[in-house]
Amino acid sequence: MSSTEALDAIAIGPQGVALSALLVLVAIAVSWRRQLGLGRSLLQSSVRALGQLVLVGYGLRLLLAEGTSLWWSVGWVVFMVLFAGWTVTQRAVEVPGLLGLAVAATAATAVVTLGVIFGLGIFPLEPRYLVPTAGMMVGNSLQAAVLAVRRTVDDLTENRAEVEARVALGQPWQQAARRGFRRSLRDALTPQIESTRAVGLVFLPGAMTGLILAGADPLDAVLVQAAIMFLILGGVAISSLVIQQGIAGRLFTDDDRLAPLTRR
Amino acid sequence: MSHADADALFAFEGVGVTASDGTRVLHDVNLVLPADRTTVIVGPSGSGKSTLLRLCNRLEVATAGVVRHHGTPLLELDPRAHRRRVGMVFQRPSPFPGTVADNLLVAAPDADAAAQRDVMEAVGLPPGLLDRTADALSGGEAQRMCIARALLTGPEALLLDEPTSALDEDARDEIEELADRLRERGVTLVWVTHDQAQAARRGDHVVAMRDGTVVFSGHVAQAREAGVLS
Numbered sequence: 001m002s003s004t005e006a007l008d009a010i011a012i013g014p015q016g017v018a019l020s021a022l023l024v025l026v027a028i029a030v031s032w033r034r035q036l037g038l039g040r041s042l043l044q045s046s047v048r049a050l051g052q053l054v055l056v057g058y059g060l061r062l063l064l065a066e067g068t069s070l071w072w073s074v075g076w077v078v079f080m081v082l083f084a085g086w087t088v089t090q091r092a093v094e095v096p097g098l099l100g101l102a103v104a105a106t107a108a109t110a111v112v113t114l115g116v117i118f119g120l121g122i123f124p125l126e127p128r129y130l131v132p133t134a135g136m137m138v139g140n141s142l143q144a145a146v147l148a149v150r151r152t153v154d155d156l157t158e159n160r161a162e163v164e165a166r167v168a169l170g171q172p173w174q175q176a177a178r179r180g181f182r183r184s185l186r187d188a189l190t191p192q193i194e195s196t197r198a199v200g201l202v203f204l205p206g207a208m209t210g211l212i213l214a215g216a217d218p219l220d221a222v223l224v225q226a227a228i229m230f231l232i233l234g235g236v237a238i239s240s241l242v243i244q245q246g247i248a249g250r251l252f253t254d255d256d257r258l259a260p261l262t263r264r
Numbered sequence: 265m266s267h268a269d270a271d272a273l274f275a276f277e278g279v280g281v282t283a284s285d286g287t288r289v290l291h292d293v294n295l296v297l298p299a300d301r302t303t304v305i306v307g308p309s310g311s312g313k314s315t316l317l318r319l320c321n322r323l324e325v326a327t328a329g330v331v332r333h334h335g336t337p338l339l340e341l342d343p344r345a346h347r348r349r350v351g352m353v354f355q356r357p358s359p360f361p362g363t364v365a366d367n368l369l370v371a372a373p374d375a376d377a378a379a380q381r382d383v384m385e386a387v388g389l390p391p392g393l394l395d396r397t398a399d400a401l402s403g404g405e406a407q408r409m410c411i412a413r414a415l416l417t418g419p420e421a422l423l424l425d426e427p428t429s430a431l432d433e434d435a436r437d438e439i440e441e442l443a444d445r446l447r448e449r450g451v452t453l454v455w456v457t458h459d460q461a462q463a464a465r466r467g468d469h470v471v472a473m474r475d476g477t478v479v480f481s482g483h484v485a486q487a488r489e490a491g492v493l494s
Contacts, residue, residue, distance in 0.1 A: 161358045165410070168321055168352040169371045169417060170344040179361070255322060255343035260284060 021046065063127045073127040077114075077134040081106045084142040088243070092149040094261045101246035102145060108242050109141035109235040110134060122227055133228065136207065140232045141239035144188050148240035149247060151184035156251060157261045164258065173252040181244060188240040196233055205229065273299040273333070273421055273452055274320050280328035281315050289315045290476045293329070297469070299421075302443070302453040304467030304484075306460060306493070311473040313456045317423045320454065321352045351414030355426040357406035359398035364389075364409055367398050372416040379416070386449070387412045387442055404435025408442065421452040429458070440466060464493050 024046045031038040063073050085103030092098060114134055116122070123129035156163060159180055166176035199205055204212075208225035212218055251259050279293040290312045297303050297320075305313045318324040319331050322343050331338045338346065360367050368380050375383075381391040387408040393401070401409060407427060414422055424443075428436035443453055443466060457463050463470060463484075470487035472480035480492045487493045 161354065161356060162360065164323060165352075165354060165358040166360070166370065168323060168347055168354075169413065170348040171370070172344065253325075255325070257323060257325070262285075 017050070060131060063131060068127065070125070070127060070130070073130045076131055077110060077138070080134060080138045081110055084138050084145075087142060088145050088149060091146045092153055092247075094153055095149065095247050096250060096259075098149070098247065098250075101243055101250075102149075104246065105145050105239040105243040106138055106141050109239040110138055112238055113137040113231045113235040116231060117227075132207075133231075136228060136232060137235045140192065141235045144192060144236040145239045145243045147191070148184060148188035148244050151187045152181065152244055152247060153251070153261055155180040155184045156258060160258060160261075167256045167258070171256075173256040173258070174248075176256065177248065177252070177258075181248065185240055185244055188244075189237060192233055192236045196229055199225075199229060271299060271334070272296045273454070275332040275335070276316075276319075276329065277332070278329035279319065279326045279331055281312075281319070281324060282327045288476055290319075290326075291328075293478050295471060295478050295481055297454055297471075299334075299452055301468035302447060302455060302466055303469040303471060304463040305454065305456045305471045305473060306458065306463045307473035307479075309458060312476040313458075313473050314425055316471075316473065317352075317425050317454060317456050320423050321347055321350055323352070348417035349419055350421045350423060351417055351419035352423045353407070353410055353414055353425065353427045356430050357401075357403065357410045359401065359406050359409065362398060363394065364396050364398050364401070365394040367409060367413055368394075368416055371413040375416055383412045383415050386415060386445070388438065388445075402435070403431050404438055407431060407435070407439060411439075411442065411446075415446075415451075419451065421454060422446065424453060424455045426456055426458065428462070436462075460494050464488070 024042060028039045028042050030036075031042060059076070062068065063076060082103060084106040085099055088102035088105075089095075089098045114130070114137065117133055118125040118130070123133065156177060163173075163176045163180070167173060195203075195205075205225055205228075207228050208221045211221035211224060251261070253259070274295075274297040276293045276295040279290060279295075280288065281290040282288050293312075293316065295316075305316060307313050315324055319326060319338075320333075322338055325339070333341060333346065333350070360370055364384075365380055368375055368383065372379070380394055384391045384394065389405060389408050389412065393405070393409075398406065398409060407430075411422070411427075428439050431439065440462070443455070446453060453466075455463075455466060457466075467484045467487075470480065470482060470484050470492060471478060472487070472492045480487060480490055482490070484493065
């Protein structure tokens with residue numbers, strides 16, 4: 001199959017999108033019938049996603065055009081990291097001063113994973129490779145960071161009595177909260193481990209699907225996917241760990257008191 | 265600082281606590297808790313009793329004024345060492361995972377079998393329970409285990425935050441009897457309760473609170489005369 005044929009196969013055009021959007025209408029109908037009150041969010045999120053994707057498509061077209069400096073792509077990645085950091089703060093408003101930490105956690109993931117990908121020459125350092133891989137790394141680390149923060153805060157709220165009873169016995173907070181920290185870190189990493197375990201059997205991940213749709217040899221696609229998966233797994237571990245370590249110090253005072261964790 | 269304050273277990277000087285949302289939980293508390301008597305703190309819920317008690321263990325820190333322990337401002341003391349000198353028992357017992365013995369070891373990792381048995385007997389629990397899962401204890405047993413845990417740090421005082429309000433009558437009576445034995449061991453008790461009868465039974469010194477401030481502090485007999493205790 002030549003590359004033109006492959007591209008023809010995946011250029012579905014506006015009609016294709018419109019047809020697939022029919023299923024959103026089905027979801028809205030279900031929501032209406034079962035009185036879930038989700039119709040508005042379904043519609044809004046679908047329209048928003050389409051808008052964002054179209055914008056990104058135009059942006060990528062500019063970035064990937066011949067002669068565009070690589071620095072534009074680097075700027076794009078920096079923006080992704082900042083936006084991911086901001087998103088994390090929106091999911092855990094109880095934690096003071098989270099933005100810097102969240103940015104640090106996603107940035108750490110981006111630096112390490114992209115450093116491996118491009119430093120070791122898994123992919124050549126070109127916009128075509130940098131932007132999509134950074135998207136996958138940052139996107140997954142964002143999810144894990146949100147989960148790690150949420151679970152940590154929720155766990156400490158639920159188990160405040162136990163933590164305070166331990167602190168009242170003179171335990172340092174690191175020890176008093178150790179069980180909760182461990183549990184929430186495990187919770188943050190589990191989804192990624194589960195999806196890694198089920199990969200191929202249940203679902204075919206995005207990068208591989210994209211490559212196959214674009215006409216690449218499935219075995220080549222599998223190798224790319226495996227490399228990306230391993231990096232995501234590592235990246236997710238880095239971001240959850242960095243963010244949990246960071247917030248732990250903010251949720252406790254120097255004299256081991258747990259901050260009041262009320263949503264502001 | 266007067267001589268009496270230096271002898272006091274705790275002295276509060278113009279103490280206030282304002283929550284992060286601006287709510288005044290305590291304001292202008294001036295109070296001396298004597299070292300050699302059982303103090304009961306009474307008052308309606310929301311009057312600031314628990315906050316006052318938590319200040320003593322440094323689970324809260326005053327936003328105004330000074331809290332002193334034997335004359336030394338609490339903020340000058342090492343918080344962890346202080347918490348072991350002044351134990352805390354909460355309203356709801358919070359057993360840690362593992363056996364009763366595991367729970368005791370959290371308080372005193374070096375406690376040997378003999379020390380564990382001793383403290384179990386001191387709180388009126390059969391040493392046979394040491395191997396029992398802490399979660400499987402009844403409410404009263406769990407509360408006594410929590411007291412045993414606190415005792416293992418060798419405290420001079422125990423802060424009791426409504427320790428019987430989650431228990432049935434029999435368990436409550438057992439905890440009250442245990443309180444007498446603790447006093448015989450020389451442990452000073454500071455006991456928060458909303459139960460006036462319990463306050464009259466157990467207290468030597470009575471502190472009454474309302475709306476975040478102290479409205480009475482004196483001997484239990486005076487408290488009756490003043491109408492603070494019915």
